[in-house]
Amino acid sequence: MREDPAASGLSDEVRLRLYDQALPAARIGAWECELATERLNWTPGVYAIFGYPPGNPLRRAAIVDLYVDESRRNMELARAEVIRSGRPVTLDTEIRTWRGETRWMRLSIHAQRDGVGPLRIFGAKQDITADRQAIHSLRRQAETDPLTGLANRAIFQARYLEVVNDSLHHGDASALVLIDLDGFKVLNDTLGHLAGDACLCEVAQRLRRAFRGAGLVGRLGGDEFAIILQAPSTPARIADVLRHTTAMLGRPLFWNGHRIAISASIGAALIGRPHRRRIVELFAEADAALYQAKAAGRNCVHVIGDEAESRAA
Known part of the structure; x- marks a missing residue:
């Protein structure tokens, strides 16, 4: 009218x-x-x-x-x-x-x-x-870990479903990698949560730089990180890259006059076509690989998937 x-x-x-x-x-x-x-x-x-x-x-x-x-x-x-x-x-x-x-x-x-x-x-x-x-900011808040800025657990799992789905259309993904910091609770107990937060942020930055363009990096919670690794694709090269990752993460962090030692245990499950497993099975295998890496001592890598197991270090 x-x-x-x-x-x-x-x-x-x-x-x-x-x-x-x-x-x-x-x-x-x-x-x-x-x-x-x-x-x-x-x-x-x-x-x-x-x-x-x-x-x-x-x-x-x-x-x-x-x-x-x-x-x-x-x-x-x-x-x-x-x-x-x-x-x-x-x-x-x-x-x-x-x-x-x-x-x-x-x-x-x-x-x-x-x-x-x-x-x-x-x-x-x-x-x-x-x-x-404003919408982008709200989406970013919903999708990222507020401390580190990495993908949070929810968005990591959603992206994981896009890359590796239950129908086993694997795309370019080669491994699901789980990373757990060694002795993180002791760090929090001795130097406090601010030191722990600084350590988590530094680890996130190192992983982001190391795997830029080669995979999705997320923080699942606490001191546990995860990567959907896109390259390399062979078990031997994956194990080699992850060994270099432990060395990279092992550099000390200097914070408020303290030298903070960092080390990480890494477990990985191969995603490639010879290793046809469903999503829940892959997470379970990566978690089992992480458990074996931690059981072997600090700063260790264990990869599950055929001949890759013999190449763990």
């Missing part, structure tokens, strides 16, 4: 002024494109969203180039669908502003038609960057 200007007591001039003030404040703007000429018309809010100088000519080709590749394709498909069907479409798009900033924008597209076909398309553009950032 359209508002009656007379009933509101506002003149058209006042109403337009209020709209011109309110829409940019809400980071919303209106736009239209005349299809015959591809001439664009924008309200100030759209100029603000794109960071585009109002004095610059509006050329559609130049504006389309400001959309990120995937968003550009989606926008062009949506535009063509509106022109074809006349049905309105709303979609979220990512853009690079005229100054190079990344923003997210909610775009609505409508068509005005005559008896023959569409004359113009028009709609609104709203800056939703803050909303997207």
